[in-house]
Amino acid sequence: MINNPIVFYIASFLIIVFGLFSMFLKNIIYSLLCAIIVFFSTSILFYILGSEYNAIIQAVIYGFAVPVIIGLSIMFTTGKNNNSKKGFTLHYITLLAGAIFVLALVYVIMISLAMMPDSFHITELAQFNSYEVMSAFARGIFIDYVWAFELLSLLLTVVIAGFTLLSIKSKTGNRKL
Amino acid sequence: MFSTSITIYHYLFIGLILFLIGTIGSIIAKNVIKVLIAIEFMLTGINVNLITFASYCSSGNFDGYVFALFYVGIGAVELAVALYIFYLMYRKKESDNIESYSEL
Numbered sequence: 450m451i452n453n454p455i456v457f458y459i460a461s462f463l464i465i466v467f468g469l470f471s472m473f474l475k476n477i478i479y480s481l482l483c484a485i486i487v488f489f490s491t492s493i494l495f496y497i498l499g500s501e502y503n504a505i506i507q508a509v510i511y512g513f514a515v516p517v518i519i520g521l522s523i524m525f526t527t528g529k530n531n532n533s534k535k536g537f538t539l540h541y542i543t544l545l546a547g548a549i550f551v552l553a554l555v556y557v558i559m560i561s562l563a564m565m566p567d568s569f570h571i572t573e574l575a576q577f578n579s580y581e582v583m584s585a586f587a588r589g590i591f592i593d594y595v596w597a598f599e600l601l602s603l604l605l606t607v608v609i610a611g612f613t614l615l616s617i618k619s620k621t622g623n624r625k626l
Numbered sequence: 627m628f629s630t631s632i633t634i635y636h637y638l639f640i641g642l643i644l645f646l647i648g649t650i651g652s653i654i655a656k657n658v659i660k661v662l663i664a665i666e667f668m669l670t671g672i673n674v675n676l677i678t679f680a681s682y683c684s685s686g687n688f689d690g691y692v693f694a695l696f697y698v699g700i701g702a703v704e705l706a707v708a709l710y711i712f713y714l715m716y717r718k719k720e721s722d723n724i725e726s727y728s729e730l
Contacts, residue, residue: 454631454632457632457636461636461640464640464643464644465640465643465644465647468643468644468647468648468667469647471647471651471660471663471667472647472650472651472654472655472660472664477657477659477660480660480663481659481663484663484666484667487644487667487670488666488670491644491670491673491674494637494640494674495673495674495677497632498637498677498678498681499681500677500680500681500691500694502691502695503673503677503691503694503695503698506695506698507670507673507698510698510702511666511670511698511701514702515666515702515705518705518706518709519659519662519663519705519709522659522709522712522713523659525713525716526659526712526713526716526722527722582688582691585687585688585691585692586688586691586692586695589688589689589691589692590692590695593689593692594689594692594693594696597696598696601696601699601700601703604699604700604703605699605703608703608706608707611707612706612710615710615714
């Protein structure tokens with residue numbers, strides 16, 4: 450665990466700046482690269498918070514696996530006909546709606562901070578050792594929330610089986626879409 | 627300029643900003659893949675909140691870490707399914723503009 454404010458501020462700066470770049474860059478490849486930086490910076494935040502296991506999972510899945518899937522999708526789907534026509538009126542309406550949403554959210558946060566009881570002012574990060582965290586993970590996955598873990602495993606199995614079935618159908622040509 | 631002690635509100639603010647970037651990006655993005663990346667940003671912001679509350683507000687209770695782990699799995703599955711549906715529809719529509727996908 451690193452309890453250093455400089456690391457936190459650097460990671461936060463990377464998250465905010467590259468998150469905005471990822472959303473507002475025109476090139477989808479650059480957008481994906483910025484998203485990778487955001488996901489790695491988030492894993493640094495998880496490491497600072499004392500959850501090394503979540504940091505590794507975040508870096509491996511969101512930093513490597515998800516960008517590979519998205520990159521393959523970009524390779525398969527771009528280059529033919531990108532008719533990205535801009536509707537300026539709709540663009541400005543959505544920006545205005547987003548700004549109103551942000552203001553409403555800030556108002557809700559301010560109201561909830563005003564209504565927060567005094568006993569909720571928590572400012573100290575709890576100190577855990579790695580063995581304690583890993584044993585808690587094992588207890589949570591295999592004892593406390595084993596039904597959720599099995600449900601997630603079933604979901605992953607269904608997704609893999611569905612992909613295989615759709616691929617076989619699309620090869621034989623009797624897929625309807 | 628900067629505070630020397632990092633509190634729970636700093637992490638919650640970063641989670642909020644990440645969630646807002648994802649929300650606004652999913653609203654204004656024209657590319658389907660960019661919308662999916664924005665949804666992943668929203669999931670990551672929620673994960674930041676879960677792990678922050680687990681680290682600050684619980685003494686020896688790590689349920690937030692476990693739920694964040696499940697959330698990563700669900701997010702990966704959701705992204706894979708959404709990208710496959712997009713790929714199948716792209717073969718028919720020949721466009722990655724989200725306005726072309728108004729009907730299934």
